[in-house]
Amino acid sequence: MNGSCSPVKVIEQCxxxxxxxxxxxxxxxxxxxxxxxxxxxxxESVFSFDFPHPLHQFTQTILPKLKHSLSRTLQxxxxxxxxxxxxxxPSKPYLQYTTGASLTLTIAESSGDFNRLTSHRVEDVEESHxxxxxxxxxxxxxxxxxxxxxxxxxxxxxxxxxxxxxxNCDHVLADESSFHHFLKFWASVCRSGDIKIESxxxxxxxxxxxPCDLKNKxxxxxxxxxSTPTKCEQxxxxxxxxxxxxxxxxxxxxxxxxxxxxxxxxxxxxxSKPTHLSSFVVICAFTWVSMVKAExxxxxxxxxxFNYAANCRDRLGYPLPGSYFGNCLxxxxxxxxxxxxxxxxxxxxxxxxxxxxxxDLENGVLRNAEDWTAGWVKGGTRKKSIPRHFTTLAGSxxxxxxxxxxxxxxxxxxxxxxxxxxxxxxxxxxxREEEGGIEILLALKREQMDxxxxxxxxxxxxxxxxx
Numbered sequence: 001m002n003g004s005c006s007p008v009k010v011i012e013q014c015x016x017x018x019x020x021x022x023x024x025x026x027x028x029x030x031x032x033x034x035x036x037x038x039x040x041x042x043x044e045s046v047f048s049f050d051f052p053h054p055l056h057q058f059t060q061t062i063l064p065k066l067k068h069s070l071s072r073t074l075q076x077x078x079x080x081x082x083x084x085x086x087x088x089x090p091s092k093p094y095l096q097y098t099t100g101a102s103l104t105l106t107i108a109e110s111s112g113d114f115n116r117l118t119s120h121r122v123e124d125v126e127e128s129h130x131x132x133x134x135x136x137x138x139x140x141x142x143x144x145x146x147x148x149x150x151x152x153x154x155x156x157x158x159x160x161x162x163x164x165x166x167x168n169c170d171h172v173l174a175d176e177s178s179f180h181h182f183l184k185f186w187a188s189v190c191r192s193g194d195i196k197i198e199s200x201x202x203x204x205x206x207x208x209x210x211p212c213d214l215k216n217k218x219x220x221x222x223x224x225x226x227s228t229p230t231k232c233e234q235x236x237x238x239x240x241x242x243x244x245x246x247x248x249x250x251x252x253x254x255x256x257x258x259x260x261x262x263x264x265x266x267x268x269x270x271x272s273k274p275t276h277l278s279s280f281v282v283i284c285a286f287t288w289v290s291m292v293k294a295e296x297x298x299x300x301x302x303x304x305x306f307n308y309a310a311n312c313r314d315r316l317g318y319p320l321p322g323s324y325f326g327n328c329l330x331x332x333x334x335x336x337x338x339x340x341x342x343x344x345x346x347x348x349x350x351x352x353x354x355x356x357x358x359x360d361l362e363n364g365v366l367r368n369a370e371d372w373t374a375g376w377v378k379g380g381t382r383k384k385s386i387p388r389h390f391t392t393l394a395g396s397x398x399x400x401x402x403x404x405x406x407x408x409x410x411x412x413x414x415x416x417x418x419x420x421x422x423x424x425x426x427x428x429x430x431x432r433e434e435e436g437g438i439e440i441l442l443a444l445k446r447e448q449m450d451x452x453x454x455x456x457x458x459x460x461x462x463x464x465x466x467x
Contacts, residue, residue, distance in 0.1 A: 007110070007111055007112075008108050008109070008110045008112070008130040008131070008156060009108060009109050009110075010106055010107070010108050011059075011107050011108060011109050012106070012107040013104065013105070013106045013107070014067070014104075014105050014107075015102035015103070015104060015105070016067060016070050016071055016074065016081075016102055016103055016105050016153075017071060017074065017081060017100055017101065017102040018071060018072075018074040018075040018078055018081065019071055019072065019075055020100075021099075022075040023074075023075055023078045023097060023099065024099060025096070025097065025098050025099050026078065026082075026096070026097045026203075027094055027095070027096050027097075028079060028082070028094060028095040028096075028097075028203060028205055028326075029092070029094050029095075029205050030092070030093055030094055030095065030172065030205075030215070031205055031208040031210070031215065031326065031327070032208065032210050032214040032215040032218060032369075033175075033208065033312070033326065033327040033328050033329060034172050034326060034327045035172075035215055035218040035219055035222065036218055036327075036331065036372050036373055037170075037171035037172045037327055038093070038172055038218075038222045039222065039225065039373065039376045040171055041419070042135060042168050042169055042170045042171060043167075043168075043169050043170075043171055043179075043394075043417060043419060044129070044132045044166070044167070044168055044417065044418050044419055045166070045167045045169070045179075045415075045416065045417050045418070046128060046131050046132070046164050046165070046166045046167075046414075046415075046416045046418055047164070047165045047166075047167075047183070047401065047405060047412050047414075047415050047416075048114070048117070048118045048162055048163070048164045048165075048412060048413050048414040048415075048416075049162055049163045049164075049165075049407070049409060049410060049411075049412055049413060050161075050162050050409075050410060050413050051157070051158075051161070051162050051163045051409055052160055052161065052162075053159075053160065054159055054160060055109060055157055055159045058157050058163065059107075062163075062407075062408075062409065063107065063155075065190050065407075065408065066155065066190055066407070067105070069186055069189040069190035069193075070105070070153075070186055070190075072189050072195065073182065073185050073186040073189055074103070076185070076195070076200050076201060077181075077182045077185065077201060077325065078097045078203075079095055079097060079150075079173060079174070079203065079325065079326075080103060080150070080151050080173065080174075080182060081097060081101045081102055081103045081151075082095045082096055082097040082098075082101060082150065082173075083095070083096055083098075083101070083147045083148055083149055083150065084146075084147070084148040084150055084170065084172060084173075085145060085146075085147055086145065086146040086147075086148070087143070087144070087145045088143070088144045088145065089223060092219060093219075095150075095173070103149070103151050103152065103153065104133065104136055104149070104152045104153070105152075105153050105154075105155070106133045106152070106153070106154040106155070107154075107155050107157075108154060108155070108156045108157070109156070109157050109158075109159065110130070110131075110156050110157070110158050110164075111158075112127060112130075112158065114158035114161035114162040114164075115161065115162075117164075118162070118413050118414040120246060120247040120248075120249070121244065121245070121246050121247075122244065122245040122246075123244055124242075125243050125244070125245045125418070125421045125443055128245070128416070128418050128421075129418065129421070130156075131154060131156050131164045131166040132154065132166045132167075132168050132418065133152040133153065133154035133166060133168055134152065134168065135148075135149055135150070135151075135152050135168050135170070136149040136152065148170070150169065150170040150172070150173040151167065151168065151169045151170065151173065152167070152168045153165065153166070153167050153168075154166040154167075154168075162413065163409075167179075171327070172327070173326075174325060174326060174327065175309070175311070175326070175327045175328060175329050176394075176395060176396060176399060177311055177313065177322075177328070177399065178201070178324075178325045178326060178327070180399040180401065180404075181199075181201060181323065181325065182201075182325075183401070183405055184199075184404045184405065185199060185201075186407075187404070187405045187406055187407045190407045190408055191406055191407055191408040199323070200323065201323050201324070201325035202321045202323045202324045202325060203325055203326075204324070205326065207319075207320050207321075207324065208320070208326075208328070209316075209318065212366065212369070212370070214366070214369055214370065217370060217373075218372070218373050221373040221374075221376065221377045222373070222376075224377055225373075225376050225377045242445070242446065243421055243443040243444060243445055243446070243449075244443065244444060244445075244446050244449040245416075245418075245420065245421065245441065245442070245443040246441070246442065246443075246444075246449060246453070247414075247416075247439055247440070247441050248439065248440050248441075248456070249431055249432075249433060249437065249438075249439050250283060250431070250437055250438045250439070250440075251431070251433070251434060251437050252434060252435070252436030252437050254460075255279045255282065255283065255436070255437070255438060257463065257464065258282050258283075258286065258460070258463055259277055259278075259279070259282050261463040261464075261466060262274065262277060262282055262285075262347060262348075262351055262463075263277060264466075265345070265347070265348060266348065266351075269345060269348060270348075274351050274352065274355050275352070275355050275356050275359050276355035276356065276358050276359040277351065277355055278355075278358070279397065279436075279438060280358075280396075280397065280428070280438075281351060281354050281355045281358060282351065283428065283438050283440060284306065284308070284350075284354050284393060284426075284428070285347055285350035285351045285353075285354055285355075286347060286350075286456065286459060286460070287426055287440055287442070287456075288304075288306050288341070288350050288354070288391055289341050289346045289347055289349075289350045289455075289459070290452050290455045290456040290459065291391055291424065291426075291442070291444075291452060292304055292338060292341045292342065292346075292389070292391075293341075293342060293346070293451075293452075293455050294444065294448045294449075294451040294452035294455055295389075295448060296451075297338055297342075297389055299338065300337075300338055300339040300342070301337065301338070301339065302337070302338040302389055303335055303336075303337060303338070303389075304335065304336055304337070304338050304341055304389045304390070304391070305333050305334070305335050305389070305390040305391070306333070306334040306335075306336075306350075306353065306354055306390075306391050306393065307331070307332065307333045307390055307391065307392045307393065308332050308333075308334075308392070308393035309329040309330065309331055309332065309393075310329065310330045310332055310358070310361055310365065311328065311329060311396070311398075312328045312329060312330050312365045313328050315330070315361060315365045316328075316365065317364075330361065330365035330366070330369070331369075331372045332357055332358075332361075333357070334353040334354045334356075334357040335353060336349045336350060336352075336353040337349075338389065347459070389424075390423075390424060391424045391425075391426065392423065392424060392425045392426070393425075393426050393427075393428060394417050394419060394420070394425060394426070394427045394428075395417060395427045395428045395429050396428065396429070397428055397429060397430045397431075397438045398430075399429070399430070400430050401415040401429060401430070402415060402429075402430060402431070402432040411432075412432070413432075414432075415429055415432075416441055417441070420441055420442050420443045421443045425442070425443075426440055426441070426442045427440065427441040427442070428440050428441075429441075
């Protein structure tokens with residue numbers, strides 16, 4: 001963990017298991033919603049908290065509570081301590097928790113500048129990646145079965161400044177709704193010591209229906225994409241181009257004004273209101289247009305894609321509890337021509353594309369689902385098969401990390417998914433500042449970030465002036 005960045009020193013590494021005898025050996029099948037996440041790399045998140053106390057206060061008073069509460073949490077969220085089991089074809093991959101299994105918890109100390117690292121503009125994004133633990137390596141059994149750990153946690157202490165909880169979680173294990181549930185549960189147990197029965201997760205994979213046999217279709221695509229049943233760590237880009245990561249915060253009043261301005265613009269240009277205009281749609285549209293313009297794409301005919309995922313738990317047409325633990329996402333892609341996004345009224349094209357795509361969820365979350373894995377298998381690699389310009393969204397403002405992740409020493413100062421440092425990715429979350437506000441996080445090369453900020457601010461100013 002050393003290099004050009006501020007050094008991070010590991011002071012302890014341990015294994016955390018559910019309480020002895022509390023969870024039997026359990027096997028969980030992968031559903032169609034899980035299989036599609038055999039392809040992408042893990043999610044890397046950092047949750048930062050102010051903690052103006054010395055290291056010994058953390059290790060003596062806070063750390064024992066964190067370990068104990070994590071163990072109690074794993075009793076109910078046992079898949080987090082499970083492994084992905086990938087036997088040779090034709091057998092199917094599955095999750096397995098074995099009695100006594102554990103996840104790796106790393107405790108580290110950093111001499112870096114906590115306040116700089118948690119500011120709204122981080123000039124050296126590489127330092128943040130020192131806060132993320134590596135996943136333990138896969139192992140291969142004698143019969144060729146590959147066994148892969150799915151979660152690692154690192155707690156990094158900045159003495160007299162703060163604490164960062166970094167997680168490295170394989171997406172095949174859980175979507176953001178489930179992971180938020182886990183973190184919220186852990187924080188609550190650590191803070192109060194109580195376990196609320198009504199907040200327990202559901203692990204009933206049999207609730208997910210697959211009338212079109214998409215699971216086997218996705219499995220076939222995965223097997224054709226990789227020659228061995230593995231998570232293909234080679235996919236993860238191991239180096240970071242020098243980038244700047246910036247957080248933009250929108251107040252509720254500002255978002256309401258943007259929505260009003262966009263609605264008026266639609267009436268002026270199209271004599272009708274947008275099909276679907278929400279806070280999510282308008283913020284994503286402004287960000288998408290600004291990113292496309294900042295990158296100065298030459299090909300006006302290029303098709304630009306805005307990829308995001310929608311929670312399906314209340315959209316399946318049959319009962320599924322909100323506490324369902326796993327993946328339950330509809331993969332979506334809004335599309336617009338680059339020349340339309342670059343035009344004077346590019347925001348109209350973006351709102352139309354994203355808004356219509358969100359509205360289309362009403363026609364079924366699995367409509368065109370057979371194409372969800374197409375970008376990975378055509379041409380053999382994702383880079384060659386997807387359109388040359390794509391923007392991917394992670395996160396959702398629906399999950400209140402800022403107000404629901406209090407472990408006992410206050411709510412987070414910053415919540416980040418640092419996967420935004422790779423490719424063209426945006427992370428959206430609720431705002432720490434006020435209810436109804438939204439934060440977006442993205443990383444670009446320095447000159448592109450300067451251009452993005454200029455374009456973004458000009459668009460926002462125009463909206464304010466014309467109201």
